[in-house]
Amino acid sequence: MKILIIEDDELKLEKLTEHLNNTAAQHTYTIKKSLKSGLREACLNKYNVIILDMSLPTFEISRNENGGRFNSFGGQEILHELKRRNIRTQSIIFTQFESFGEQHKEISLDSLKLQLQNYFTGMYLGTVFYNAANTDWQNKLDELLSSIITKECPND
Secondary structure (H helix, E strand, O other), rough: OOOEEEOOHHHHHHHHHHHHHHHHHEEEEEOOOHHHHHHHHHHHHHOOOEOOOOOEEEEOOOOOOOOOOOOHHHHHHHHHHHHHEEEOOOEEEEEOOOOOOHHHEEEHHHHHHHHHHHHHHEEEEEEEEEOOOOOHHHHHHHHHHHHHHHHHOOOO
């Protein structure tokens, strides 16, 4: 399976790729760390699934670039743009936050899941809540990835 990972948090990314390497050697993945680079990659190349952080910097952070504006709904913005371009890659949200946005525009993770489910039918597979203190996230990720494999390779 060909996976695009769009994640800017180094620790989450390390744990995610470590888990993928340990459990799914047949998977290949590409990593992008910002809204713009992730969107560009998703538009230029075909992937079976995108594992997508919700909160992302606009640009890749480097020695000479601070990442631009931080977007609490960067993952959702990527999904909107892919849908607009008729790129229907299945996507899994991978987050460690229970709420998004700021003050009057704040939304809970549960409310966000409902919005994603309603607006991105066929694209949004589910959400994995990352918590470094336990491995529940690994089981949820494996379950969602398994559902893609099952759809692509049904047993006769």
